[in-house]
Amino acid sequence: MIESVPTSRGIQGYSYTSVTLKKIATVIPAKLQRQNYFFWKLLFEQIFSRYKLMGIVDGSEPCPAQFLTDKEGNDLTDQINPAFEIWHDKDQAMLTWMRSTCSEHVLPFTAGLASSRELWLNLEKRFQVVGVSSEYRRNLAAAALATTDICDAHPDLLASGDLRLVPQVFQKYGKWQAFAGPVVTLKVFEDNTLVIELLSTKGEGRVLVVDGGGSMRRAVTGGMLARSAEIMGWAGIVINGCVRDVDEINECEIGLRALATCPVRPIKNDSGSGQKHVPVSIGGVLIHEGEWLYADGDGILVSSSELSI
Numbered sequence: 001m002i003e004s005v006p007t008s009r010g011i012q013g014y015s016y017t018s019v020t021l022k023k024i025a026t027v028i029p030a031k032l033q034r035q036n037y038f039f040w041k042l043l044f045e046q047i048f049s050r051y052k053l054m055g056i057v058d059g060s061e062p063c064p065a066q067f068l069t070d071k072e073g074n075d076l077t078d079q080i081n082p083a084f085e086i087w088h089d090k091d092q093a094m095l096t097w098m099r100s101t102c103s104e105h106v107l108p109f110t111a112g113l114a115s116s117r118e119l120w121l122n123l124e125k126r127f128q129v130v131g132v133s134s135e136y137r138r139n140l141a142a143a144a145l146a147t148t149d150i151c152d153a154h155p156d157l158l159a160s161g162d163l164r165l166v167p168q169v170f171q172k173y174g175k176w177q178a179f180a181g182p183v184v185t186l187k188v189f190e191d192n193t194l195v196i197e198l199l200s201t202k203g204e205g206r207v208l209v210v211d212g213g214g215s216m217r218r219a220v221t222g223g224m225l226a227r228s229a230e231i232m233g234w235a236g237i238v239i240n241g242c243v244r245d246v247d248e249i250n251e252c253e254i255g256l257r258a259l260a261t262c263p264v265r266p267i268k269n270d271s272g273s274g275q276k277h278v279p280v281s282i283g284g285v286l287i288h289e290g291e292w293l294y295a296d297g298d299g300i301l302v303s304s305s306e307l308s309i
């Protein structure tokens with residue numbers, strides 16, 4: 001959920017005119033950079049949908065004629081069309097909102113763009129994000145081996161430590177119980193800038209393992225990030241820390257494990273505190289980038305290499 005935008009009050013909903021730049025800054029706390037574009041886009045889509053503005057950027061609500069026509073409806077008069085004024089006000093507000101959340105690296109790209117749709121399309125083209133199909137996601141889920149079968153087939157690897165059992169300290173979220181894939185590691189503490197960066201890029205069936213230091217004070221992933229992970233083709237996420245927006249996460253075609261939920265938002269630091277691709281220790285089990293993780297209803301296993309049964 002977008003925390004500071006009210007969700008329901010009357011069927012009219014809220015007017016976009018009540019949205020201040022301060023409110024935009026709380027809803028979109030991280031400035032737009034190439035690395036977080038997809039997350040930024042999802043957040044703006046949520047705001048635009050809530051205020052019924054999506055048609056202005058997606059083109060389904062084009063700009064009305066600027067001037068009214070005469071009584072016969074033939075010739076243009078010099079009277080401004082009120083519908084044009086309303087549309088134009090919305091468009092300019094949206095442009096200002098988006099510009100206000102651009103980092104200094106992105107801001108120059110927005111120069112000279114006069115409408116919110118122009119800016120929206122320009123960024124889309126510049127940062128080119130193509131999501132995966134639902135068939136791709138289904139195939140990913142179907143490819144996960146059962147952890148019981150793996151343990152039965154590889155007692156030698158369990159004994160040698162090449163196959164390790166991650167202690168069952170996690171809660172299950174997301175649509176998939178079972179997921180598997182090569183591991184990408186992250187070490188963060190209450191700041192999810194790097195989580196956003198990775199989940200905004202192609203997952204290619206990998207599993208993001210986040211050592212969040214076990215913090216129970218803030219979530220490091222939420223509904224928008226789970227949606228981003230789903231669209232970008234990540235197989236799963238394992239977090240030694242908390243998540244929020246569980247209802248949204250549970251709608252996503254992704255497997256997610258975390259210690260618990262926590263409604264408090266993560267910190268977002270533009271310089272991205274944390275470390276990528278470093279060994280992490282979860283429940284006393286060391287996990288390296290590139291190892292394989294297998295998760296299902298019975299547990300979580302980490303293997304030095306990809307396994308077959």
Ligand SMILES: O=C([O-])CC(=O)C(=O)O
Nearest residue numbers: 221222223224225245266
């Ligand atoms: O704001 C965040 O980074 C976490 C969150 O709520 C979401 O992913 O929806």
Ligand SMILES: [Mg+2]
Nearest residue numbers: 001222223245
């Ligand atoms: Mg959220």
